[in-house]
Amino acid sequence: MIDQGRAFAPVYERIYPPGEPTARFCAARHPGGGHPSLELGAGTGRVALPLAGHVGEVIAVELAPEMVEQLRAAPKPSQGEVSPVEADMTTYEPDRTFGLVLCVCSTIGLVHDRGVQQRLVATWARALAPGGALVIENHNPAAIEELHEGRTRQTAIFPYPQPNRSLLTHGVLDRDNELWTATHVFFDQGTPWTATEVVRLTGPDRVDAYAKQAGLECVERYADVEGSPFTGNEPMFVSVYQHA
Numbered sequence: 001m002i003d004q005g006r007a008f009a010p011v012y013e014r015i016y017p018p019g020e021p022t023a024r025f026c027a028a029r030h031p032g033g034g035h036p037s038l039e040l041g042a043g044t045g046r047v048a049l050p051l052a053g054h055v056g057e058v059i060a061v062e063l064a065p066e067m068v069e070q071l072r073a074a075p076k077p078s079q080g081e082v083s084p085v086e087a088d089m090t091t092y093e094p095d096r097t098f099g100l101v102l103c104v105c106s107t108i109g110l111v112h113d114r115g116v117q118q119r120l121v122a123t124w125a126r127a128l129a130p131g132g133a134l135v136i137e138n139h140n141p142a143a144i145e146e147l148h149e150g151r152t153r154q155t156a157i158f159p160y161p162q163p164n165r166s167l168l169t170h171g172v173l174d175r176d177n178e179l180w181t182a183t184h185v186f187f188d189q190g191t192p193w194t195a196t197e198v199v200r201l202t203g204p205d206r207v208d209a210y211a212k213q214a215g216l217e218c219v220e221r222y223a224d225v226e227g228s229p230f231t232g233n234e235p236m237f238v239s240v241y242q243h244a
């Protein structure tokens with residue numbers, strides 16, 4: 001994977017919207033009973049921090065030291081607690097059980113190896129407490145295909161409601177290997193930032209197959225954390241899994 005920490009940390013919280021809606025969505029799937037929650041690829045705590053306010057303790061696993069540093073420096077939630085763990089989620093072995101395990105904001109696609117993706121979902125399934133839920137949010141490959149309009153290379157601009165802020169993305173789609181290389185240029189008040197990420201295209205059906213193999217079933221799926229229906233072409237999908 002690319003060094004997302006160095007590339008994205010300075011602009012991260014301006015590129016992505018606040019994490020409270022995702023935190024609320026996840027918190028509503030926590031079974032209660034005082035179980036902690038586990039976020040893999042927690043970044044700056046955009047979601048983990050508000051989630052802790054809803055459900056108590058959140059273990060936040062993050063690879064990039066720059067992201068962990070920002071998370072440690074962030075104001076503490078008024079309730080609950082976030083415990084940052086600087087670790088690679090592909091080798092991180094949870095030693096507790098969790099009411100909620102989440103891997104959101106297209107983080108599973110940053111793991112390129114299908115075997116490792118499968119193993120991760122199995123690890124997360126084993127870490128669920130009774131009644132616990134696994135929440136996975138990812139890019140929808142069908143929407144990336146649509147964005148490319150049949151081309152290998154495509155450039156798109158995503159405006160923001162804030163003045164003088166927009167994201168210019170140049171994508172290269174490797175259909176044979178199901179890889180999407182996206183170079184982003186983020187313009188904000190005249191200060192551009194640029195970063196490249198490579199994602200392994202991982203759609204809802206594929207995650208369902210990993211989950212099934214791990215003894216989980218998909219109990220809910222939406223196009224976003226507001227609960228909009230997923231019909232197949234929306235940019236993102238959010239799936240919720242529980243033990244079958």
Ligand SMILES: C[S@@+](CC[C@H](N)C(=O)[O-])C[C@H]1O[C@@H](n2cnc3c(N)ncnc32)[C@H](O)[C@@H]1O
Pocket residue numbers: 001004005016019040041042043044045046047061062063064067087088089090103104105106107110111
């Ligand atoms: C798109 S960001 C999402 C961050 C956070 N989940 C959110 O919603 O704001 C993906 C994060 O996953 C981290 N990451 C990527 N690969 C990782 C790995 N193998 N182990 C742990 N973290 C990883 C990146 O450094 C980055 O902070």
